[in-house]
Amino acid sequence: MEDISSRLAAYLAHRIPAASDIEITGVSRIPGGASRETYRFVATWKESGRPVRRPLILRRDPVSSLIETERDIEFNAYRAFHPTGLPVPEPLYIETDVKWLDRPFIIMEQIENCVAGSPFRLDPYGEHAEKIGKQFWFHLGKIAAADPEAIGFETGMESPAPDECWRIELDKWEKVIDEDELVPQPVARAAIRWLRRNPPPPAQKISVVHGDYRSGNFLHDEAGDIRAILDWEMAHLGDPLEDIAWAADPLWAFEHPDKPGRMIPREEAFALWEESSGLKIDPVALRWWEVFNSLKGLAIWISSGKEYQSGASTDPILAMPSWYCTDVHNRVLASRLAELSKEARR
Amino acid sequence: MKPDLPIVMRGFFGTMLTEIAPRLNAEYSTGSISIMSMMLYLTAQEYERAAEVRVTDNAEMRALFADAVRLVQDKSLKARLEEAAGTKDRSLLVSALDEGHAALSALLIELQAHVEESTAPWAAGLEARIWDHLLASTERRRLHLPVTG
Numbered sequence: 330m331e332d333i334s335s336r337l338a339a340y341l342a343h344r345i346p347a348a349s350d351i352e353i354t355g356v357s358r359i360p361g362g363a364s365r366e367t368y369r370f371v372a373t374w375k376e377s378g379r380p381v382r383r384p385l386i387l388r389r390d391p392v393s394s395l396i397e398t399e400r401d402i403e404f405n406a407y408r409a410f411h412p413t414g415l416p417v418p419e420p421l422y423i424e425t426d427v428k429w430l431d432r433p434f435i436i437m438e439q440i441e442n443c444v445a446g447s448p449f450r451l452d453p454y455g456e457h458a459e460k461i462g463k464q465f466w467f468h469l470g471k472i473a474a475a476d477p478e479a480i481g482f483e484t485g486m487e488s489p490a491p492d493e494c495w496r497i498e499l500d501k502w503e504k505v506i507d508e509d510e511l512v513p514q515p516v517a518r519a520a521i522r523w524l525r526r527n528p529p530p531p532a533q534k535i536s537v538v539h540g541d542y543r544s545g546n547f548l549h550d551e552a553g554d555i556r557a558i559l560d561w562e563m564a565h566l567g568d569p570l571e572d573i574a575w576a577a578d579p580l581w582a583f584e585h586p587d588k589p590g591r592m593i594p595r596e597e598a599f600a601l602w603e604e605s606s607g608l609k610i611d612p613v614a615l616r617w618w619e620v621f622n623s624l625k626g627l628a629i630w631i632s633s634g635k636e637y638q639s640g641a642s643t644d645p646i647l648a649m650p651s652w653y654c655t656d657v658h659n660r661v662l663a664s665r666l667a668e669l670s671k672e673a674r675r
Numbered sequence: 676m677k678p679d680l681p682i683v684m685r686g687f688f689g690t691m692l693t694e695i696a697p698r699l700n701a702e703y704s705t706g707s708i709s710i711m712s713m714m715l716y717l718t719a720q721e722y723e724r725a726a727e728v729r730v731t732d733n734a735e736m737r738a739l740f741a742d743a744v745r746l747v748q749d750k751s752l753k754a755r756l757e758e759a760a761g762t763k764d765r766s767l768l769v770s771a772l773d774e775g776h777a778a779l780s781a782l783l784i785e786l787q788a789h790v791e792e793s794t795a796p797w798a799a800g801l802e803a804r805i806w807d808h809l810l811a812s813t814e815r816r817r818l819h820l821p822v823t824g
Binding site for chain 1: 702714
């Protein structure tokens with residue numbers, strides 16, 4: 330880590346001309362999502378004669394990742410939401426010049442003394458499950474309620490027509506499956522056909538969609554307060570129900586859909602979201618987005634499996650979901666689609 | 676006596692998770708070891724059933740195709756269903772079974788799409804039968820994670 334420490338110090342000297350005696354300590358790569366390399370470190374320096382200490386996070390573009398993501402989207406999301414009071418880290422620098430760290434990167438505030446609950450544990454939030462669950466759905470409602478233009482989220486982003494949100498997302502993820510499937514996928518293909526035959530009603534509002542809002546993608550402290558919502562690299566504009574369906578997907582709840590993310594009951598969660606967002610959940614539309622999100626999950630796991638199989642990456646974080654998560658989403662989708670098939674034939 | 680592979684894999688899982696991972700200083704490496712140990716736990720399940728799952732899947736699809744031949748009118752699809760129904764697994768190597776499974780699955784996708792569009796009296800029954808197979812197949816492949824707090 331010595332090399333990266335000195336290079337980070339050089340970069341901060343470039344960014345903060347008034348700083349002197351810059352020191353980088355405690356550089357450690359952390360499991361901060363599969364989409365990019367994440368390091369924590371502490372930067373100290375002197376500025377106007379006073380000592381400054383800043384715990385920071387470096388997110389560097391990967392050589393290979395689960396999904397093709399854009400660092401600009403993630404940075405822009407933090408920049409848009411940080412002033413709104415939503416718990417997100419303060420974004421500091423975005424850098425595309427590879428002379429500094431070989432690959433583009435962003436640097437942001439490190440939220441200290443917090444943990445992320447694993448979605449693959451039976452009881453990831455323990456005694457704080459209810460408290461965290463309420464905040465989790467409240468914050469998601471606030472993301473849906475935000476005006477994307479007013480908070481500056483829309484920069485360079487195309488706003489879809491309300492009746493096109495579903496098609497844009499379905500086209501995008503079908504293409505991932507087309508390009509990355511290693512073997513034919515009967516359940517995924519049946520899902521795609523059902524989704525195209527049964528489009529949802531138009532979105533009631535074009536919102537910021539986080540794209541990966543789920544247990545495991547936020548940090549909470551010992552008191553059970555959510556301190557940072559992370560992993561915004563799949564954020565886009567679209568139907569706010571998309572995020573609800575992903576957050577409530579059975580995969581993140583040990584397949585117990587009645588208690589999304591093993592936090593609070595589904596009905597309570599959805600009522601909190603409606604109250605916080607001022608929007609309504611149309612059950613027919615939500616059903617479409619639930620089927621879609623399990624398909625989107627499959628697409629991501631199929632893509633990660635291809636990355637590993639092709640040798641593009643040997644990171645086990647890419648291999649594990651292609652086994653376990655593919656298995657869950659195939660089973661969840663098969664069960665749901667078999668019922669929908671019977672319903673359509675009645 | 677040789678210890679059975681599932682026992683060895685589950686043993687490795689426990690050792691990696693409880694003895695090796697806590698002694699690592701690098702956070703990312705600790706995470707990687709945890710994932711790898713989890714995959715050894717899953718490997719224990721997959722090793723035991725790998726051939727059985729694939730042979731059963733392939734047999735079910737062939738039986739389904741044999742019945743569909745009597746119902747489907749489309750000549751080209753009918754011919755391919757008949758041919759696939761008559762194939763056999765030539766080896767019990769997992770890679771060979773997977774190759775056969777992929778070919779049968781591709782035809783299953785085509786058959787299912789065809790049946791979904793059909794209003795013939797037999798279509799609902801065949802569609803339900805395809806789903807019964809997919810439900811059973813996905814259930815056969817269910818992986819169990821170790822239960823941790």
